[in-house]
Amino acid sequence: MAADKVSQADKIASGLTRRQLIEIEACSRCGECLAWCPVYQHDKKEENTARGKLGCLRKMAAEQPGAADQAGLLDGLYACSACGQCHVVCPIRINTPELWEQARLALVSAGLPQPEPQRQQLAQIRQYNNSYGRRQEERGLWAERAWQAGFLLRPVLTWNEQPSEVLYFAGCTASFDQTMQPVAVQSARLLQEAGVRFSILGADEPCCASKLRRMGDSAFPAEAAMRTEMLVRKKVRTIVVSCAGCFKGLHADYRGILPGSIEVLHLTGFLNKLIQEGRLKPKHEVPLAVTYHDPCHLGRHSGIYEEPRRVLGSIPGLRIIEMKRSGPFSACCGMGGGLKLARPELQKKMSAARIREAEATGAEAVVTPCQTCLMGLAAGAVAASSSLPVFHLNEMLIRSVCPDINFDRIAAKLKLPDGPDGKPAA
């Protein structure tokens, strides 16, 4: 049994790269990560902090682990949204998010258990090419139905029908989750309003597979390579992504895989450019005081803080009030890194705390450009018994550009009745 533990510990240590082995020794135990960790705020266990996880990993690497170290590492790693706050506040600048992802891979490779909901979701992505376990043929239906419902200026063509200068990548959530389909519809409409020639991949659009990496699945490099090959084959040059998670996946996780000739942009950056160029004109007044929630994948992980604020700032009548924690110090809503799957109760506490922080600003609504954060914060508002509305950034812009297609109207119109399997009928 003891030999098993040592062998597992050895496997975990050997799963880390040289840089990461140096990083686990670089921790000065200053405790800044503890002071900022959004998970630790709600579950005060040392293993939940970067310092605690690094301590367990150090013992693993030195092959002197106790049972408590292994259990602690498992607890800490899976009770982590990989939000990157510990990286931002670490005086040494230890690259913690990458370390946690790699450590998860090492744990799984060493045969240690992974939370069942995470395991199931990873299997679903590998099997169905989306995280919803749906048929790929349904992926592009949002565009067809939105055109039929009169929400779009023109039909959205697929890349196979007409390759364009821009590929709009909606991602799994905006494609399959009916409550979030308005994000894809509004994104498409805004691009059309600005006169951008774009196409979607429709049924060919793959899952970006970044969740495989977030949750430590060894299949990620091969899956990413397959997707890259498809994008290269289709001669895609510019990808505009509305999902913060997919954006981080395609621009950062694919580095070294995606060729430099393919440009990956987040929708907010692209919209900001269109507004600056005068191609998209926010004209109707939106008299609201809002507070902006920085998604971790867009902010801390990708360094995009200004563009979404500039987009909001371009809307007449709209006023931004910053939360106490914003920009690089924005508190995570708990939706990333598979935390919601592993520890749903913790995610609710985190998003409820974020909602209370938003309420304290006196703002009338929270705005975020990430549909996953949108879902998380909406759940947080319920958990905090708050009436503070949570909006996608697209909704604010739509109200100013073409107010006839607001989020709720699209959601109501596109909603399908549930099929016999409990999933919406296609």
Add this chain to the structure above:
Amino acid sequence: MRQMGTLLACAAYAFYAAFIGRLFLHVLLWIRASGQAFASPAYAVRVRPGTAAVAVLDLLMFRRLFSQNKLLWIGSWTFHLSFLLVVLSHLRYFLNPVPACVTRLQPFGLAAGYLLPLSLILLLCLRAAAGKSRYVSVYNYFLLSAGLVISLSGLSLRIFFRPDLAEIKAFILGMLTFMPDALPQSLVFVAHFGLVLLLLPFLPLHMIAAPLVTLDARRREDELRTVMHEK
């Protein structure tokens, strides 16, 4: 006293060996690392001079800490700087003849000798005042406390219990040349020296690893920016 001197020198060899052995094992582990990253960067971004300069500034000025916790920065930066100056000025006991640069460093070393315990007291107070449960790890607490006791004992040798420096230097040089000399008469010195030895095996390896990580972090961030904005 010679026998006692030999005994202390042998203890010192054992503690030095333990420290070097620990360091060697870790370096060996780093060299033998076999883990493959999820994806390897295709962009062989060379380290630009500007990036290198910023990384060195990060390292020397603890800029990340400065941006988020000014008081902690004052404590940490003063501690590290004064620790470095104290260690360098102590070289006069280990080198014969004493190089001119080490001699010139002595006034700074003396000032640092006063600052070192003050910075450690500030760090301990900040930790205690943070009011966050387990904000200070046991290890961190041990390091800070040991550092404080060592620096205070060193300072007391300067102010209250001035030892025979020639005797101390003879002992140190004897130890370094594997010809241990008599144990110095000053018990405070013996306590000071013994405490340093006791701390040696526990010295954090972040002294070596942290500079490597900090320097690499800027290169990595630069690489990410390149991927995002300069395709």
